[in-house]
Amino acid sequence: MQDNYRHKGKRQQLVKTVKKKGITDKAVLDAIGKIPRHLFMDSSFEDHAYQDKAFPIAADQTISQPYTVAFQTEKLEIEKGDKVLEIGTGSGYQTAVLCELGAKVYSIERQRELYRKTKMFLNKIGYRPKHLSFGDGYKGMPDYAPFDKIIVTAGAPFVPKDLLGQLKVGGRMVIPVGDDVQTMTLFIRKSPTEFDKTEFGQFRFVPLLGDKN
Numbered sequence: 001m002q003d004n005y006r007h008k009g010k011r012q013q014l015v016k017t018v019k020k021k022g023i024t025d026k027a028v029l030d031a032i033g034k035i036p037r038h039l040f041m042d043s044s045f046e047d048h049a050y051q052d053k054a055f056p057i058a059a060d061q062t063i064s065q066p067y068t069v070a071f072q073t074e075k076l077e078i079e080k081g082d083k084v085l086e087i088g089t090g091s092g093y094q095t096a097v098l099c100e101l102g103a104k105v106y107s108i109e110r111q112r113e114l115y116r117k118t119k120m121f122l123n124k125i126g127y128r129p130k131h132l133s134f135g136d137g138y139k140g141m142p143d144y145a146p147f148d149k150i151i152v153t154a155g156a157p158f159v160p161k162d163l164l165g166q167l168k169v170g171g172r173m174v175i176p177v178g179d180d181v182q183t184m185t186l187f188i189r190k191s192p193t194e195f196d197k198t199e200f201g202q203f204r205f206v207p208l209l210g211d212k213n
Contacts (some may be wrong), residue, residue, distance in 0.1 A: 003036040010050035017052050023070045031100040040091040061113040063091040075174045075186050076170035078103050078151045081143040087137035088153035092118040106144050108137050136210050140166045154208035155182040176205050
């Protein structure tokens with residue numbers, strides 16, 4: 001598949017939609033407007049790629065709704081050079097948004113099929129995370145910690161202590177917490193033992209799974 005003027009036009013419409021829903025961060029909006037989302041999806045969904053909806057991808061997972069991607073990213077307050085841990089590489093779309101913002105991305109995926117496919121695909125289209133690994137998102141990446149920011153892109157039934165422990169003091173973590181429906185939650189680490197917690201609206205994600213492969 002190619003990226004043509006029609007796709008670019010549809011992306012600008014998507015940016016307007018996301019903006020109307022309350023996203024104000026210009027860098028995040030620019031990233032949504034630049035990244036060819038249709039390339040991250042099965043070709044049968046190409047005509048729907050720039051709707052503000054989630055769609056199925058391999059391994060019974062989904063590519064998140066663009067608004068959700070923008071919302072989580074905006075709450076992270078990414079600065080160029082930030083070291084970011086992403087739990088759930090998935091299609092790689094969120095990874096690409098973080099790379100576009102200048103973050104150094106460390107991403108982990110527990111579906112082997114998806115991990116292999118996405119790793120090759122991201123390289124092919126020029127988005128290169130610092131480290132992409134196959135493993136258990138609940139455990140994070142202790143070898144590369146601490147992180148400036150952490151983003152969890154699957155519904156967590158509880159907040160994994162390992163992830164909070166891998167956040168720098170002053171760092172931000174955005175995680176959807178809950179079983180069937182999740183509450184988007186922001187943690188800011190104030191000290192080695194203190195965290196500020198803010199809850200936002202409800203979202204729906206595929207579940208965060210342990211290392212069962």
